[in-house]
Amino acid sequence: MASPDDLEPMPRNVPPSRKRYEERNPMISVRLTKSLRQVLDDFRKEAALSYPDIIKAGLKAAAGEWEASKEAWDDAEHKYMIAIPCSVCGKPMIMKPGSDMHKAAIDLLRAKKWCHSECLKKPD
Numbered sequence: 001m002a003s004p005d006d007l008e009p010m011p012r013n014v015p016p017s018r019k020r021y022e023e024r025n026p027m028i029s030v031r032l033t034k035s036l037r038q039v040l041d042d043f044r045k046e047a048a049l050s051y052p053d054i055i056k057a058g059l060k061a062a063a064g065e066w067e068a069s070k071e072a073w074d075d076a077e078h079k080y081m082i083a084i085p086c087s088v089c090g091k092p093m094i095m096k097p098g099s100d101m102h103k104a105a106i107d108l109l110r111a112k113k114w115c116h117s118e119c120l121k122k123p124d
Contacts, residue, residue, distance in 0.1 A: 032040065044054060083092035084101070095101045 040054070044051065047054075049057070082095040084095060085091070086093050093101065095105065
């Protein structure tokens with residue numbers, strides 16, 4: 001005789017409309033601390049938002065912050081980048097921090113005894 005653990009569950013008769021709904025709206029599960037859950041529930045009631053609405057608002061805010069910081073990074077990179085003409089074709093090569101080119105430039109400047117203009121004025 002088969003034990004209850006050996007038995008397969010009976011297939012559930014799920015209507016096609018429910019299947020479509022579940023495919024279009026997959027479920028996620030999240031574990032929260034009790035205090036965070038309380039904060040979330042209080043916010044949800046006060047703002048009259050659903051959990052999906054809160055997630056959408058958070059993602060939209062995070063995407064905006066990400067885009068703003070990405071733009072700031074791109075602006076700074078463009079403003080402060082060092083472009084060196086290629087010795088073969090003359091097109092600019094961008095020196096990235098920490099790259100082999102950057103390390104070679106540091107070595108060359110040290111070998112050529114480059115220093116601050118103030119350091120040149122210091123008496124020996």
